[in-house]
Each structure stands twice: as C-alpha cells, then as structure tokens.
Amino acid sequence: MREPPGTIAESVEISIPSDARYVRLVRLATSAVASIVDADVDTIDDLRVAVDEMCAALIEVARGDKISLRLWLDGDTIGIEGTTVLGDAAALDAERFSLSDQILRVITDDHEFGADGNGSCRFWISRSLAPVQV
Amino acid sequence: MREPPGTIAESVEISIPSDARYVRLVRLATSAVASIVDADVDTIDDLRVAVDEMCAALIEVARGDKISLRLWLDGDTIGIEGTTVLGDAAALDAERFSLSDQILRVITDDHEFGADGNGSCRFWISRSLAPVQV
Amino acid sequence: MPVVRPAQTLAPDSAPSPADLAGMVSRMSEVSPPLSVRVERSSSTITVQVNGEIDTATSPELERLVRQACNDDARAIVELDLSGVGFIDSSGLRALVVTQQAITESGGSLRVVRPSSQVERLLELTGLGETLLGSDRRG
Amino acid sequence: MPVVRPAQTLAPDSAPSPADLAGMVSRMSEVSPPLSVRVERSSSTITVQVNGEIDTATSPELERLVRQACNDDARAIVELDLSGVGFIDSSGLRALVVTQQAITESGGSLRVVRPSSQVERLLELTGLGETLLGSDRRG
Numbered sequence: 001m002r003e004p005p006g007t008i009a010e011s012v013e014i015s016i017p018s019d020a021r022y023v024r025l026v027r028l029a030t031s032a033v034a035s036i037v038d039a040d041v042d043t044i045d046d047l048r049v050a051v052d053e054m055c056a057a058l059i060e061v062a063r064g065d066k067i068s069l070r071l072w073l074d075g076d077t078i079g080i081e082g083t084t085v086l087g088d089a090a091a092l093d094a095e096r097f098s099l100s101d102q103i104l105r106v107i108t109d110d111h112e113f114g115a116d117g118n119g120s121c122r123f124w125i126s127r128s129l130a131p132v133q134v
Numbered sequence: 135m136r137e138p139p140g141t142i143a144e145s146v147e148i149s150i151p152s153d154a155r156y157v158r159l160v161r162l163a164t165s166a167v168a169s170i171v172d173a174d175v176d177t178i179d180d181l182r183v184a185v186d187e188m189c190a191a192l193i194e195v196a197r198g199d200k201i202s203l204r205l206w207l208d209g210d211t212i213g214i215e216g217t218t219v220l221g222d223a224a225a226l227d228a229e230r231f232s233l234s235d236q237i238l239r240v241i242t243d244d245h246e247f248g249a250d251g252n253g254s255c256r257f258w259i260s261r262s263l264a265p266v267q268v
Numbered sequence: 269m270p271v272v273r274p275a276q277t278l279a280p281d282s283a284p285s286p287a288d289l290a291g292m293v294s295r296m297s298e299v300s301p302p303l304s305v306r307v308e309r310s311s312s313t314i315t316v317q318v319n320g321e322i323d324t325a326t327s328p329e330l331e332r333l334v335r336q337a338c339n340d341d342a343r344a345i346v347e348l349d350l351s352g353v354g355f356i357d358s359s360g361l362r363a364l365v366v367t368q369q370a371i372t373e374s375g376g377s378l379r380v381v382r383p384s385s386q387v388e389r390l391l392e393l394t395g396l397g398e399t400l401l402g403s404d405r406r407g
Numbered sequence: 408m409p410v411v412r413p414a415q416t417l418a419p420d421s422a423p424s425p426a427d428l429a430g431m432v433s434r435m436s437e438v439s440p441p442l443s444v445r446v447e448r449s450s451s452t453i454t455v456q457v458n459g460e461i462d463t464a465t466s467p468e469l470e471r472l473v474r475q476a477c478n479d480d481a482r483a484i485v486e487l488d489l490s491g492v493g494f495i496d497s498s499g500l501r502a503l504v505v506t507q508q509a510i511t512e513s514g515g516s517l518r519v520v521r522p523s524s525q526v527e528r529l530l531e532l533t534g535l536g537e538t539l540l541g542s543d544r545r546g
C-alpha cells in the first residue's frame with residue numbers, strides 16, 4: 001500500500017456526516033482543488049467521479065457518523081484518502097462494488113479500499129494530472 | 135461570546151492552506167451545506183459572502199499555514215467558526231476590516247472576530263435561515 | 269427534495285448573453301437543486317428530461333420520478349434525456365439499468381438520449397452505453 | 408491564472424436548450440476559471456466584461472486587467488460590465504474603488520454597468536453603488 005506523504009503543507013481536509021447528501025460538497029471541494037492545481041476539464045470530471053465513488057462506498061460500510069477525507073498534491077499526482085469507522089466488515093464485499101471498481105480502474109492511476117485492521121476503513125486513490133486515455 | 139453547541143453530529147469540518155485561492159473551495163462547500171438545509175437563494179448568497187470574509191480575514195492575520203473551519207446547524211441557524219494560529223496581533227486592527235465588518239453586520243445575525251488569548255484567532259458568524267431584510 | 273418542475277422560461281429568442289450566462293452559471297451552480305425532471309408526452313413517447321446530478325442521494329428519487337412519469341402506461345416508450353445531467357456515478361448508472369429492466373419487463377422500453385459528456389464517458393467506460401443508449405449515439 | 412480570453416462562441420441563434428444549459432452549468436461551474444475579461448473598444452468607450460468571481464485571490468488580477476485594457480489612454484472612459492460576476496466580496500469592492508480612483512485621477516472615468524444580483528446587493532448594502540454605478544441602475 002503506497003502511503004500518502006507524511007507532511008504536506010498544501011493539503012485540504014474535509015469531514016462530513018455519513019450522509020449521501022454531503023457527497024456533493026466533497027465533489028465541489030475536489031473540483032476546486034483540482035482547478036487550483038490546473039487540472040484539465042476531463043481530469044476534473046474523473047476526480048469528481050472518483051471521490052464520489054469513494055464517499056459512497058465509505059458511507060455504505062461506515063458505522064460511525066463521520067467520513068474524513070484528505071486531498072493533497074504529490075508532484076503532479078493528486079491523492080485522496082478517505083476513512084471512516086468500519087461497521088459491518090461483511091459489507092466490504094467486492095461484488096457490491098464491482099461497477100464502482102470497474103470505473104475506478106479506468107479513471108484513477110491507483111486505488112485501494114479495505115479495512116485497516118484497527119476498526120477503520122480506508123479508501124485511497126491517486127490520479128496524475130495528465131489525462132488518462134480510455 | 136456565544137459558544138457553538140458542544141456535540142453536533144451534523145457538522146462539516148474543513149481545513150485549507152492559508153492561501154486565498156482555497157477560499158473558493160470554502161464558498162462552494164458552504165453553498166452545499168446551505169442547500170442541504172434548504173436555505174433560500176439569497177441566504178446562500180449571504181453565507182457565501184460571510185464565509186469568504188471570514189477566510190480572507192483569517193488568512194490575513196494567520197501565522198500558521200492552515201485555516202480550520204466548522205459549519206453546523208443549530209435549530210434553524212447556521213453557525214460557522216474559523217480559526218487559525220495568530221501571527222501579528224497588530225493585524226487585527228478594526229480599520230482594515232471596516233468594509234468587511236459593515237457587510238457582515240447586514241448579512242449575518244451575529245459575528246465576532248478576535249484573538250482568543252491562546253495564540254489562536256477565531257472568527258465566528260451565525261445566520262438564521264430566514265432571509266434578513268436589508 | 270427533487271420535484272417535477274415546470275419548464276424553464278428560457279426561449280431561444282431570449283437567449284442569455286455569454287456574460288449573463290456566466291453570472292447565471294455561478295449563481296445556479298451554487299443553489300440549483302440536486303435533481304429535477306420535466307416530463308413531455310407525445311402520442312408515441314414519454315420524454316423525461318433530467319436536470320441535476322445523479323448520485324446515491326438522488327438516484328432513488330430519479331427511479332421514482334421516471335416510474336411516476338409512466339404510471340398509467342405499462343407499455344410506455346420512455347426517452348430519458350440526460351443532456352442536463354452534469355454528473356452521474358455508478359449508483360446512478362445502476363438506477364438507470366434497474367429502471368430500464370423494470371419498464372422492459374412490464375412491456376415498455378427505456379433508452380437514454382442526449383447524454384451529457386460526463387454521462388457519455390461513464391456509459392462508455394462501463395460498457396453500459398450499448399444497453400442504455402440503444403441506437404442513439406451522440407453526433 | 409486569469410487571462411484575456413476571446414469572446415465565447417455562443418451566438419443568440421445557437422441558444423442552448425434549458426437542459427443543455429443545465430448540463431453546461433454543472434460542468435462550467437466545476438471547472439470555469441476564477442476570472443477572465445473580454446475587452447471591447449468603441450470610439451467613445453472601453454467596455455470590460457468580467458466573468459468569474461472577484462475575491463482576494465482574483466481582485467489584483469482584475470485591477471491589472473482593467474489597467475491593461477486602458478493602457479494607452481489616460482482619459483479612458485471605462486464601462487465595467489459585471490453581469491457575468493457570480494461573486495464579489497469586500498476586497499473586490501475595494502479593488503473596484505481603487506481602480507476607479509486611479510483612472511479618475513489620470514483624467515478618465517470608470518463605472519460599473521449591469522451588476523449581477525449578488526454584486527448589486529453588495530453595492531447596495533455598502534453604499535458603494537452611488538460611487539461605482541453612477542447613473543446606471545438596473546431596471
């Protein structure tokens with residue numbers, strides 16, 4: 001598992017209630033970060049989808065009432081990490097996220113979703129600012 | 135100084151670099167929160183201005199590299215609190231924020247900005263969801 | 269909550285200028301509701317024009333609104349106009365597939381027409397375009 | 408960074424439909440640059456049409472773009488069209504006042520025309536409308 005860099009001055013942190021209505025807030029914030037770092041229109045669209053899939057998955061498996069996200073730039077790659085307190089570990093079944101996973105395989109350079117062993121669930125994506133060819 | 139309620143499940147937290155370009159992210163997030171709680175168009179416009187003035191002021195007096203915000207709903211009132219590590223306390227002079235303050239007097243129900251004595255600077259506004267008459 | 273809203277009053281002959289459009293864009297984007305539909309019925313087709321974003325928060329409402337639009341007609345031929353959809357995710361795609369299956373099973377049909385660029389990209393990369401677009405491919 | 412951009416290609420006779428507009432709104436709002444201007448010169452006036460948001464991040468750039476637009480002409484008569492400005496704050500208002508003062512001092516003039524509703528509200532509640540709008544009040 002690639003770790004996000006330890007200390008990054010320029011990172012954005014967001015925590016939202018574990019409630020689907022707040023995912024739009026995260027999409028908007030992600031678009032704002034992506035335009036600040038000069039991502040192109042298609043990359044911004046992909047990042048909106050990626051962070052949306054991340055939030056939707058975390059909300060689905062969350063026990064806690066909060067989803068925490070961090071967005072950062074590492075060279076020319078945007079990393080987004082989301083965590084929550086894991087409820088039912090059985091909810092982490094791959095079948096249920098297969099369409100989401102299929103999309104993330106195309107629109108991110110790397111992504112990972114799973115329990116971290118400490119009762120938390122962690123979703124992580126990275127996406128270079130150069131457009132991905134479909 | 136009225137305190138925000140101690141434990142609110144439904145609050146949103148955001149931290150951004152102390153950099154003017156990230157204020158747009160906070161405006162977008164604030165709009166999203168305001169539409170979730172069914173604020174009308176004019177109230178959303180006012181909240182965008184209020185949170186923008188808050189962030190601009192905090193960035194201006196900040197020593198640290200981070201601005202932290204919390205948005206919450208208390209009854210039918212939206213509260214927004216922003217904090218940062220205070221740099222030059224002399225920067226907190228009222229003259230420099232007079233236009234901002236004049237605007238906030240109209241568009242918020244209450245607002246407060248100042249050092250908290252612990253090396254932090256705190257800006258706080260509240261705004262009821264009912265439209266304010268100008 | 270999303271509702272069936274009347275047609276917007278934006279006739280071609282009162283087209284907004286680029287500047288007005290930019291101002292509207294900023295204002296609308298901050299405040300526009302997540303999802304709304306506009307339904308038009310002709311003798312042969314029910315056109316459901318969707319505006320907004322289709323995600324886990326809004327896709328149940330979209331399913332409800334589409335089923336409501338073809339309520340009286342088990343053999344409804346539905347065209348789902350997604351030109352006004354700025355965002356769709358996997359849950360939205362699943363809602364479209366489920367709705368299409370339900371309408372097909374009752375003897376009707378549903379296809380997506382005029383997908384926005386973001387919708388089209390997701391239809392393409394999931395391979396669901398074939399099922400959902402039928403023969404309608406964007407020019 | 409904001410740049411002087413060519414006019415958008417959105418002629419009245421190719422007006423977008425409400426649905427297309429909604430899709431564009433969503434897409435543009437996510438990606439549109441914070442600030443851009445379009446400059447038009449007539450024999451009497453320089454019209455600077457501003458698109459985007461005027462805040463502490465963009466107001467220095469706006470000042471620069473307006474001064475650049477009337478570079479060769481100390482007695483420029485500038486109309487600042489703010490119909491495409493979805494957002495302005497106190498730093499933006501201050502930038503407008505400072506720019507107006509500088510242009511007035513060099514023998515020209517600047518006034519704001521067609522303020523968007525958000526701009527108009529802030530002009531009104533600060534009392535700066537009188538200075539900045541001059542006689543142009545929105546009908």
Ligand SMILES: Nc1ncnc2c1ncn2[C@@H]1O[C@H](COP(=O)(O)OP(=O)(O)O)[C@@H](O)[C@H]1O
Pocket residue numbers: 092093094095097098101111112113114
């Ligand atoms: N518990 C899970 N539920 C859903 N998706 C998962 C889960 N764990 C991993 N995934 C996703 O499924 C993929 C696992 O399939 P695999 O072929 O091993 O991936 P990769 O080839 O990317 O390593 C990963 O990309 C990951 O995002």
Ligand SMILES: Nc1ncnc2c1ncn2[C@@H]1O[C@H](COP(=O)(O)OP(=O)(O)O)[C@@H](O)[C@H]1O
Pocket residue numbers: 226227228229231232235245246247248
């Ligand atoms: N250090 C400061 N710099 C700028 N504005 C400040 C500062 N401290 C307070 N203010 C603002 O100025 C106002 C203080 O003026 P005052 O008339 O005492 O306010 P109020 O009547 O709201 O209590 C407050 O509303 C506050 O937001």
